[in-house]
Amino acid sequence: xxxxVNPLFAVILAGVLAACSSTPTxxxxxxxxxxxxxxxxxxxxxxxxxxxxRPDTSSVPLTADNFHNHPSNxxxxxxxxxxxxAFDSNTVPAAAFETLRAHxxxxxxxxxxxxxxxxxxxxxxxxxxxxxxxERRAQAVQKFLRVQGVSSSQLEVVSYGEEKPAAFGxxxxxxxxxxxxxxxxxxxxx
Amino acid sequence: MKRLILALVLATLTVAARAELLIKVTEGRVDAVPIAIVxxxxxxxxxxxxxxxxxxxxxxxxxxxxxxxKNMLSRPHTKDAIIYRDFRVLGQEYLxxxxxxxxxxxxxxxxxxxxxxxxxxxxxxxxxxPTKAQLRDVAxxxxxxxxxxxxxxxGAFSTKILYVTHNRGAKLPYQLQxxxxxxHRVKTILSSGEPIMSPSWSPDGSKIAYVSFENNGKPNxxxxxxxxxxxxxxxxxxxxxxxPSWSPDGxxxVITLSKDGNPELxxxxxxxxxxxxxxxxxxxxxxxxxxxxxxxVVFTSSRSGGPQIYMLNVNDRSARRVSFEGNxxxxxxxxxxxxxxxxxxxxxxxxxxxxxxxxxxxxxxVTQTNMDESPSVxxxxxxxxxxxxxxxxxxxxxxxxxxxxxxxxxxxxxEVREPAWSPFx
Numbered sequence: 273x274x275x276x277v278n279p280l281f282a283v284i285l286a287g288v289l290a291a292c293s294s295t296p297t298x299x300x301x302x303x304x305x306x307x308x309x310x311x312x313x314x315x316x317x318x319x320x321x322x323x324x325x326r327p328d329t330s331s332v333p334l335t336a337d338n339f340h341n342h343p344s345n346x347x348x349x350x351x352x353x354x355x356x357x358a359f360d361s362n363t364v365p366a367a368a369f370e371t372l373r374a375h376x377x378x379x380x381x382x383x384x385x386x387x388x389x390x391x392x393x394x395x396x397x398x399x400x401x402x403x404x405x406x407e408r409r410a411q412a413v414q415k416f417l418r419v420q421g422v423s424s425s426q427l428e429v430v431s432y433g434e435e436k437p438a439a440f441g442x443x444x445x446x447x448x449x450x451x452x453x454x455x456x457x458x459x460x461x462x
Numbered sequence: 463m464k465r466l467i468l469a470l471v472l473a474t475l476t477v478a479a480r481a482e483l484l485i486k487v488t489e490g491r492v493d494a495v496p497i498a499i500v501x502x503x504x505x506x507x508x509x510x511x512x513x514x515x516x517x518x519x520x521x522x523x524x525x526x527x528x529x530x531x532k533n534m535l536s537r538p539h540t541k542d543a544i545i546y547r548d549f550r551v552l553g554q555e556y557l558x559x560x561x562x563x564x565x566x567x568x569x570x571x572x573x574x575x576x577x578x579x580x581x582x583x584x585x586x587x588x589x590x591x592p593t594k595a596q597l598r599d600v601a602x603x604x605x606x607x608x609x610x611x612x613x614x615x616x617g618a619f620s621t622k623i624l625y626v627t628h629n630r631g632a633k634l635p636y637q638l639q640x641x642x643x644x645x646h647r648v649k650t651i652l653s654s655g656e657p658i659m660s661p662s663w664s665p666d667g668s669k670i671a672y673v674s675f676e677n678n679g680k681p682n683x684x685x686x687x688x689x690x691x692x693x694x695x696x697x698x699x700x701x702x703x704x705x706p707s708w709s710p711d712g713x714x715x716v717i718t719l720s721k722d723g724n725p726e727l728x729x730x731x732x733x734x735x736x737x738x739x740x741x742x743x744x745x746x747x748x749x750x751x752x753x754x755x756x757x758x759v760v761f762t763s764s765r766s767g768g769p770q771i772y773m774l775n776v777n778d779r780s781a782r783r784v785s786f787e788g789n790x791x792x793x794x795x796x797x798x799x800x801x802x803x804x805x806x807x808x809x810x811x812x813x814x815x816x817x818x819x820x821x822x823x824x825x826x827x828v829t830q831t832n833m834d835e836s837p838s839v840x841x842x843x844x845x846x847x848x849x850x851x852x853x854x855x856x857x858x859x860x861x862x863x864x865x866x867x868x869x870x871x872x873x874x875x876x877e878v879r880e881p882a883w884s885p886f887x
Contacts, residue, residue: 388679390679395833396813396833397769397790397792397806397808397813398749398762398769398792398793398806398835398836399659399660399793399835399836399879399880400659400660400704400705400718400748400749400762400793401746401748401749401762401769401792401793403659403681403702403704403748404702404704404718404720404725404746404748405746407701407702407720407725411723429701430679430680430681431681431701431702431720432657432675433659435636435657435659435675436657440630441854442833442851442854
């Protein structure tokens with residue numbers, strides 16, 4: 273029973289603190305009333321603190337549409353080895369930048385490390401055309417790493433099209449998981 | 463009484479064996495020609511039921527409607543025993559009878575005749591002496607002969623198909639298969655832990671070219687001699703090595719390479735060497751197929767945005783766009799007369815096989831499933847075999863060029879895809 277008290281108290285306290293710090297009270301209405309801005313001069317306006325820019329992964333539903341940009345796919349370290357792409361796109365998603373920079377740093381610090389960028393497509397469309405499309409994805413990742421200063425001799429592109437799916441179903445979510453570039457270290461694995 | 467029971471048991475066995483061979487014709491022509499193929503005398507004792515194979519072949523063409531054996535009023539095996547009236551009353555136009563008899567030397571004697579029921583006369587008869595292993599070949603040769611006699615078009619039942627299978631979980635999941643056009647007598651000619659793609663036949667059917675990733679996971683183009691199993695690497699450039707297509711003179715391949723950063727078409731000698739670049743633009747150029755004239759190739763290009771079909775003159779390298787319906791047209795093949803292009807067309811998110819008549823300028827969708835791919839035309843131009851999905855797995859189907867006949871091929875284990883129909887052999 274006692275174990276319940278402390279967390280409960282903590283939640284209540286957090287709620288009270290939150291109310292004090294950011295939520296305007298009834299008495300402040302004149303200050304937050306936008307119509308006041310026209311008629312009055314020389315008064316101060318409270319400014320709300322900006323929310324944290326780090327996305328809260330748990331609150332973003334993981335859907336096929338946002339899969340390529342979902343924060344849970346990228347941890348900002350070299351542990352993450354798959355970059356996902358939007359449908360019909362070969363643009364490296366912004367959410368993957370931090371992870372790719374970590375790989376770039378690692379590669380620059382380890383000249384013996386060699387990375388193979390393996391491009392993949394979902395099953396829709398013709399096979400050889402998909403090989404070409406997925407090569408463009410791998411090339412986009414290659415270009416990103418080159419811009420970060422990685423030597424071209426440490427990078428290799430192979431394109432598999434739809435031939436090596438990661439997910440074998442036929443739903444939008446399966447396709448989202450298959451539109452990807454896999455980062456495979458062929459030597460000097462971190 | 464005992465004899466009657468034995469006869470009944472045998473009859474039941476016959477029906478069961480036949481049902482297994484039958485291929486599902488999902489859509490047939492209403493004007494399919496009624497033909498009675500009487501089970502050949504001795505077929506039940508032979509290792510292959512020749513008449514049943516002929517029946518399945520003709521049925522699968524969609525041009526014929528074989529009479530179910532159980533409906534036959536009489537089952538003659540010789541010309542003298544034919545009662546034409548028995549077949550006329552059932553609306554039959556043609557009749558096939560014959561026998562398969564073992565010979566003393568271990569071979570078989572297969573003799574058959576084709577009869578015109580209305581005119582009550584023999585059209586022709588033939589005799590073969592195959593080994594046991596050749597019985598299916600003889601059956602397909604009979605189907606070819608009957609088909610040509612009655613339609614004026616050479617039959618393609620004696621031809622072969624190549625296709626790729628993927629069995630997830632197998633040690634070597636990717637396999638290149640070689641089979642009769644009816645899907646029987648499958649032989650695995652290559653097994654690999656890495657993908658195999660884009661099989662293409664030499665014009666004489668003796669060799670094939672394909673892409674295999676077996677070398678360290680990278681794509682190489684191989685030329686493979688079917689009789690000896692010997693092969694050689696024709697291309698292993700950096701980047702994509704893809705989509706080989708054999709020239710009609712058998713000397714060259716058009717292939718796709720991205721060694722200069724972007725997928726372009728190249729021409730290369732079958733023996734290797736003589737690499738010549740054919741295209742040069744920022745779009746994707748791939749999936750080339752030679753036209754029968756040996757001067758042009760059709761291919762997929764994204765030079766105008768999405769994929770469209772273009773035709774390239776390999777001599778002066780001029781290219782013109784030929785597909786204009788919709789925003790996704792890719793992976794063309796061409797009929798042997800060069801009149802029709804078949805390719806994958808996307809409409810409302812669904813991928814289907816479309817047929818473009820280059821003479822009349824018309825375009826028709828001929829399939830209704832939604833993941834159709836890799837259409838390949840039969841050497842007599844009658845049918846197109848393609849890959850599609852049924853119950854979540856890759857299967858092969860065939861459709862006539864006019865879309866009026868549709869056939870499901872017997873399903874195999876695992877994913878089946880990328881069929882390539884052989885030339886006449």
